[in-house]
Amino acid sequence: MSETTTAAPELLKTADGGVTTLTLNRPDVLNSLTMNMMSGLSNALKDAEKDKAVRCVILTAAGRAFCAGADLGDLKKRQSVKAFSLGDELRDHFNPLILQIRKMEKPVVGAVNGLAAGAGASLILSCDVKVCSEDAKFINAFSKVGLVPDSGMTWFLPRCMGLSLALEHAWLAKPITAQQALHFGWVNRLAPAAQVLEKAKAMAAELAQMPPLSLALTKRALNKALESGFEEQMEYEAQLQEILGRTKDHAEGVSAFLEKRKPVFKGE
Amino acid sequence: MSTATAELVKVEKKGAVGVLTLNRPDALNALNHPLMDQLEAGLKSFEADASVRVVVIAGSPRAFAAGADIKEMDTKTKAEMEADKHLSRWDFVGAFPKPVIAAVSGFALGGGCELAIACDLIVAAETAQFGQPEISIGVIPGAGGTVRLAKTLGKTRAMELVLTGRRFSAQEALAWGLVNRVVPPEAVVSEALKLADQLAAQPPLAAAAAKRAIRKAIDAPMGEGLCYERGQFFALFDTQDQKEGMKAFVEKRKPNFTGK
Numbered sequence: 001m002s003e004t005t006t007a008a009p010e011l012l013k014t015a016d017g018g019v020t021t022l023t024l025n026r027p028d029v030l031n032s033l034t035m036n037m038m039s040g041l042s043n044a045l046k047d048a049e050k051d052k053a054v055r056c057v058i059l060t061a062a063g064r065a066f067c068a069g070a071d072l073g074d075l076k077k078r079q080s081v082k083a084f085s086l087g088d089e090l091r092d093h094f095n096p097l098i099l100q101i102r103k104m105e106k107p108v109v110g111a112v113n114g115l116a117a118g119a120g121a122s123l124i125l126s127c128d129v130k131v132c133s134e135d136a137k138f139i140n141a142f143s144k145v146g147l148v149p150d151s152g153m154t155w156f157l158p159r160c161m162g163l164s165l166a167l168e169h170a171w172l173a174k175p176i177t178a179q180q181a182l183h184f185g186w187v188n189r190l191a192p193a194a195q196v197l198e199k200a201k202a203m204a205a206e207l208a209q210m211p212p213l214s215l216a217l218t219k220r221a222l223n224k225a226l227e228s229g230f231e232e233q234m235e236y237e238a239q240l241q242e243i244l245g246r247t248k249d250h251a252e253g254v255s256a257f258l259e260k261r262k263p264v265f266k267g268e
Numbered sequence: 269m270s271t272a273t274a275e276l277v278k279v280e281k282k283g284a285v286g287v288l289t290l291n292r293p294d295a296l297n298a299l300n301h302p303l304m305d306q307l308e309a310g311l312k313s314f315e316a317d318a319s320v321r322v323v324v325i326a327g328s329p330r331a332f333a334a335g336a337d338i339k340e341m342d343t344k345t346k347a348e349m350e351a352d353k354h355l356s357r358w359d360f361v362g363a364f365p366k367p368v369i370a371a372v373s374g375f376a377l378g379g380g381c382e383l384a385i386a387c388d389l390i391v392a393a394e395t396a397q398f399g400q401p402e403i404s405i406g407v408i409p410g411a412g413g414t415v416r417l418a419k420t421l422g423k424t425r426a427m428e429l430v431l432t433g434r435r436f437s438a439q440e441a442l443a444w445g446l447v448n449r450v451v452p453p454e455a456v457v458s459e460a461l462k463l464a465d466q467l468a469a470q471p472p473l474a475a476a477a478a479k480r481a482i483r484k485a486i487d488a489p490m491g492e493g494l495c496y497e498r499g500q501f502f503a504l505f506d507t508q509d510q511k512e513g514m515k516a517f518v519e520k521r522k523p524n525f526t527g528k
Contacts, residue, residue, distance in 0.1 A: 243455055
């Protein structure tokens with residue numbers, strides 16, 4: 001699909017002890033997203049979601065950047081084939097991927113090895129928890145080309161940093177540094193570039209030991225909390241607790257606590 | 269039915285609740301002839317069984333029912349379709365005398381959507397997807413979809429849904445009044461059973477009369493509906509449960525209904 005096709009696949013996938021690591025692998029073009037990569041990523045996430053042995057996913061990238069956003073060359077190529085619609089481009093490719101990550105019922109850890117721009121920044125913000133390189137930068141330069149931030153960015157921004165800072169960032173398109181990103185709560189922790197993946201793996205390993213259903217339903221509840229009222233949310237919590245209260249993992253957690261041993265959770 | 273026949277509908281009794289679980293998960297519970305035969309047989313057995321007060325129809329987690337079985341009808345002629353009594357099964361569900369609750373998880377499309385909305389109440393998973401996509405394959409809903417959507421949602425929404433064939437979510441269905449409650453997917457059946465238990469505790473003759481009156485109200489002009497309701501109301505004064513219910517109310521105790 002892409003002209004830069006090499007022997008190396010555009011998306012690498014490794015599995016290790018319940019953690020699947022997905023690596024965007026087009027470092028020579030700052031891992032900009034082609035349709036091919038996005039559908040590969042979507043399929044890999046789907047596989048990870050279905051596979052009971054997978055407890056956590058890490059999303060990272062090769063080279064000095066995480067992802068520079070949409071691959072404009074790839075976009076151009078499609079533009080010449082059919083009547084081009086940026087709206088449909090988002091609806092058909094970018095939005096479903098972002099939504100898939102938000103709805104995925106397993107933790108997705110973002111390991112931000114460097115620059116994340118446009119859809120690349122959205123991809124990171126859609127992850128559940130993030131470890132970020134001290135040298136990384138986030139860029140949303142949509143206003144500079146007369147567009148609006150997309151792929152969920154306008155939804156994420158005010159929720160992460162409040163309305164005023166969100167508007168400033170979107171309008172003036174100044175890069176957000178890693179330190180700012182930590183301060184705003186875009187990312188969970190910083191690490192030197194060389195240690196980002198290692199730190200993300202430690203976090204993922206910890207998550208992989210937790211009760212999967214509890215993690216999944218907690219993600220569902222917190223997703224909903226961003227959109228629901230207080231009473232509705234408490235009722236939702238009650239419904240989820242009813243479900244989790246009947247799981248084996250809950251019983252295991254309680255007996256392990258009473259027996260002062262480490263629990264073994266199976267996702268049942 | 270031969271013993272070799274696959275169990276396409278699981279028939280169970282849980283207390284006073286009859287549970288029918290569509291069981292063709294590999295075909296996303298497509299509603300073919302054998303399945304609908306079994307569904308109707310299950311309903312008939314519950315109709316005859318006085319200990320069953322309420323019925324729950326459930327699907328599988330991925331699909332309540334993804335539609336009728338297209339492979340059964342793609343080459344049929346008009347005359348063959350008219351001679352086939354398949355679609356009357358949906359009417360049978362709609363006219364069932366005891367309360368019927370649909371527990372909808374996953375897809376409820378085409379005939380599956382029509383089956384759900386033929387029931388009296390719907391409990392839906394927050395991930396459930398409804399839709400009448402028939403127009404995209406050159407037909408229209410044939411098992412009550414246009415009628416029940418129009419009567420429940422009104423012209424505007426029914427037109428949009430049937431003419432575009434688009435799917436709609438549990439949240440939309442809730443906002444429009446098509447479903448009664450939306451719950452997490454894992455809780456659909458338990459919530460439907462909870463609701464069923466609540467209905468099963470009601471005096472059954474009154475429950476049946478209420479269902480008849482509301483069905484009449486949907487179809488009849490106001491005057492006729494009011495007249496029918498009045499008749500049903502008066503008729504209940506011939507029942508022991510009315511005497512018991514009112515007596516218990518006056519004596520400030522819980523009634524003990526016998527269904528007589």
